[in-house]
Amino acid sequence: MASLLDALVTGLVYGGVYALLALGLTLQYGVARILNLAYGDFLIAAAVFATLLYQHYQLSPLVSLVLVAPISFLVHLLVYHLVFVQLERRSGSWRAMEASSILLAFGLSFVVSGAMLAIFGGKLFSYSYLLVPVHILGSVVPANRLLAFVLALVFGGIAYLLLVRTRIGTAIRAIAVDPDGAPLAGIDVRRWAGITFAFGGIICAAGGVLISMFQTFNVPMGVSFTLKALVVVIMGGVGNAVGALVAGLILGVTESFVARYVSPGLTLAAVYGLFVLAVLTMRTGILGRALR
Amino acid sequence: MLEIRELTVHYGLHEALHEVSIAVAPGEIVVVLGANGAGKSTLLKATMGMVRPTRGHVTLDGLDLTSLIRRRLTHQIVEQGLVLVPERGGTFTDLTVQENLTLGAFPRRARAREAELRAFALELFPRLKERLHQRVGTMSGGEQRMVAVARALLSAPRFLLLDEPTLGLAPVLAKQLLRVLPQIAAEGIGILLVEQNAQLSLSVAQRGAVLSNGHLVHAASAAELRDDPAVRAAYLGSE
Numbered sequence: 001m002a003s004l005l006d007a008l009v010t011g012l013v014y015g016g017v018y019a020l021l022a023l024g025l026t027l028q029y030g031v032a033r034i035l036n037l038a039y040g041d042f043l044i045a046a047a048v049f050a051t052l053l054y055q056h057y058q059l060s061p062l063v064s065l066v067l068v069a070p071i072s073f074l075v076h077l078l079v080y081h082l083v084f085v086q087l088e089r090r091s092g093s094w095r096a097m098e099a100s101s102i103l104l105a106f107g108l109s110f111v112v113s114g115a116m117l118a119i120f121g122g123k124l125f126s127y128s129y130l131l132v133p134v135h136i137l138g139s140v141v142p143a144n145r146l147l148a149f150v151l152a153l154v155f156g157g158i159a160y161l162l163l164v165r166t167r168i169g170t171a172i173r174a175i176a177v178d179p180d181g182a183p184l185a186g187i188d189v190r191r192w193a194g195i196t197f198a199f200g201g202i203i204c205a206a207g208g209v210l211i212s213m214f215q216t217f218n219v220p221m222g223v224s225f226t227l228k229a230l231v232v233v234i235m236g237g238v239g240n241a242v243g244a245l246v247a248g249l250i251l252g253v254t255e256s257f258v259a260r261y262v263s264p265g266l267t268l269a270a271v272y273g274l275f276v277l278a279v280l281t282m283r284t285g286i287l288g289r290a291l292r
Numbered sequence: 293m294l295e296i297r298e299l300t301v302h303y304g305l306h307e308a309l310h311e312v313s314i315a316v317a318p319g320e321i322v323v324v325l326g327a328n329g330a331g332k333s334t335l336l337k338a339t340m341g342m343v344r345p346t347r348g349h350v351t352l353d354g355l356d357l358t359s360l361i362r363r364r365l366t367h368q369i370v371e372q373g374l375v376l377v378p379e380r381g382g383t384f385t386d387l388t389v390q391e392n393l394t395l396g397a398f399p400r401r402a403r404a405r406e407a408e409l410r411a412f413a414l415e416l417f418p419r420l421k422e423r424l425h426q427r428v429g430t431m432s433g434g435e436q437r438m439v440a441v442a443r444a445l446l447s448a449p450r451f452l453l454l455d456e457p458t459l460g461l462a463p464v465l466a467k468q469l470l471r472v473l474p475q476i477a478a479e480g481i482g483i484l485l486v487e488q489n490a491q492l493s494l495s496v497a498q499r500g501a502v503l504s505n506g507h508l509v510h511a512a513s514a515a516e517l518r519d520d521p522a523v524r525a526a527y528l529g530s531e
Contacts (some may be wrong), residue, residue: 164460170391171398176385183366184376185384185446187401 005139006259008253012279013141013149015252017210020152020234021225022244024203030176032197034084034101038109039204039278040225045116046208047217048070051125061129061213063127065151068205074202078288080194083108109222116219126216137145138287148210155206159199176239224268235278250274294451295318295513296425296480299348301331301338301506307460308334309507310322311348316482321473323493323514325527326503333379335503336453339484341366346374350401353450357470372400373450379459382440385429389420392439405448411478413442416472436467441472452481458489489525493519502526519520 012274021043028036050064087104088097130144163169175182175189175196182189211217232251236243258270301309309331316322326332350357352372360368361394383392391424395412397406414421417438417495423431428439437457444452458466468490473496477483487493494500494514501511502523510523517523
């Protein structure tokens with residue numbers, strides 16, 4: 001019973017972080033129309049950044065979060081305008097760009113992960129931060145995981161409120177549902193799509209720092225994070241924040257149960273399994289129709 | 293004054309609009325009549341920079357919008373005070389009425405007058421008051437047209453372009469919708485309306501013109517057009 005509870009709590013903690021990751025990816029895809037396959041690699045870059053700062057300067061990952069947010073925003077804004085907007089100009093239309101941007105993002109993934117591999121190779125990164133046991137629901141969770149979970153929910157909640165409650169957030173949702181009609185409301189689609197892409201980049205980087213707080217990782221793992229975020233986006237419905245939360249928790253719990261009761265080696269297979277199941281059975285995500 | 297001068301649009305080799313010139317004064321309602329494919333929508337889209345004209349100029353109160361149009365910077369044209377309600381569109385159907393109105397006031401220049409214009413729009417369309425939190429996509433066609441016009445008003449237009457607002461509406465609803473236009477014009481907003489419904493639109497407009505195969509063939513006062521046998525035959529039925 002205790003181990004069942006352990007698996008559940010661990011799963012929920014991971015799931016909360018996956019939900020946050022999915023929110024960033026779905027913003028980038030839903031608004032900027034870029035399926036960012038380099039997402040996990042940018043995430044790893046932020047995780048490496050936090051780890052190195054902790055190891056060399058004993059800098060708290062909470063400080064790294066503050067540092068990494070503006071850096072990631074700028075990097076993503078540059079990538080959007082220097083790479084993807086050029087692609088849009090060449091492909092002639094917003095919609096034609098959607099398909100070719102996938103290939104471009106795939107290439108970007110190789111560039112980002114390749115650069116990091118050249119510097120760090122495949123070595124494992126980890127550091128001990130807040131490694132104290134916390135008793136919760138009769139289970140024991142390390143404080144770092146709990147903090148990561150809480151921060152993931154807080155960041156996700158803030159992003160959600162910004163999208164729903166502010167005029168700019170509403171404009172961003174309008175671009176997601178009707179990119180052709182948005183200019184008629186005076187919305188500069190390219191500008192706000194770029195800012196949204198970069199905002200997704202902040203979420204991605206924040207997720208990377210949170211993951212570095214409790215998980216050992218290396219550069220080649222970037223792809224698996226892209227995949228997990230993608231599975232959650234598809235299960236939750238593109239552009240659906242609440243769906244992403246539910247799907248993220250399901251994915252986290254599934255992983256945790258498979259690792260504990262089947263085999264730790266099969267967790268990625270379980271992710272793929274869920275992915276296939278989601279694609280085959282749910283065209284619009286768990287919570288009904290997507291935003292689009 | 294909104295002045296469209298010698299606007300020409302090609303779709304590939306096909307000339308959709310040929311040197312069309314038309315002007316609208318503040319507070320004036322001008323209607324362009326024409327059959328399907330005459331180039332009515334193209335005229336409005338080219339004016340908003342949604343399609344790139346081959347030749348021609350557009351000026352808004354003396355300000356030349358032509359370079360914005362050629363670069364297809366529609367959002368900046370809206371920022372200048374020229375606003376279009378497109379055919380069957382002009383709303384974000386997945387968002388609520390309230391959110392649509394909020395986005396109407398997205399242009400920076402519209403923010404200062406947002407509260408005033410929101411009150412004005414809801415006064416014109418009281419029905420929307422009860423539906424502020426309803427998703428636009430779940431509303432009737434007539435109500436969606438109201439949201440589209442209300443949203444356009446929130447953008448604080450100096451000139452309002454309407455692309456067949458009565459299309460697909462029952463006659464009663466079409467009449468209700470067009471009856472609102474003189475009240476909007478009374479605020480000093482010039483309206484350029486393209487329509488197939490000649491009878492109704494000529495009853496609210498001061499001037500009109502007929503667009504045929506991309507050529508503006510007949511421009512006159514609304515009263516003259518109503519009595520013109522050719523217009524009667526083509527657009528008013530033969531009664």
